[in-house]
Amino acid sequence: MGSGNPTLCALTGVEKRYGGTTVLGPVTLSLCAGDVLGIQGPNGAGKSTLLDIMAGVLAPDRGQCAYADPARGRISYVPQELSLYSALSGLENLRFWGLASGLPAKAAAVRGRWLLEQLGLSDKGVQPVSAYSGGMKRRLHLATALMATPAVLLLDEPTVGADDASVGLILAMLRRLREKGCAIAMTSHHAGELERVCTRLITLEGGCLVSEVNAPCQD
16 A cells, blocks of 8 residues: 555565575565555564665565665664664764764754754753663654655664653654655554554564555544
8 A cells, every 4th residue: 555655665575584484575565755654563573674674784585675766865764772872962973973974064963953952852962872861862863863864764663662751752753754755664562652653554473464554643
């Protein structure tokens, strides 16, 4: 299923094996501009493997994952493991990731301050990340992936360990990105969370795509 908007990512017959065991696939699906695709399923269903393939971290053993021209070079991935430097401040982390993504220094500073404001971290921007709560780290982790404005955003459990207020701020940011035409794919184990922001839901079981439905977001 798609949204009718331009397709930015298309997976065709994608499979991944470890040894002689197929852990994912075959999976065929598309991700369109303005889509928020929720990926659900039990542990070991292949959710993280699917995101890793979409992010280019893993190569499929069969099939292909293709991106349209508007998305190439504009893919951001937020894995479960935090990619933050604890000794640096929040703003310093964002400046680092902005420079790494090719932003000029002045633009990285401006973008970083804007993202801190949007995610409720303005008053914490000069504090070291080691002093942040779990939810604050999750918000900052998302912000690092947004330093270069993505066309496609991939998120693996972006709210794990976050408090309710942080979850609300993270999902609000995802809704704003959706409205601007960003294509998003995300996983979550939190009951009802995907329904709050996703436009489509797929379910994986044993590496296979067993269902796909439209899911008009509730918020």
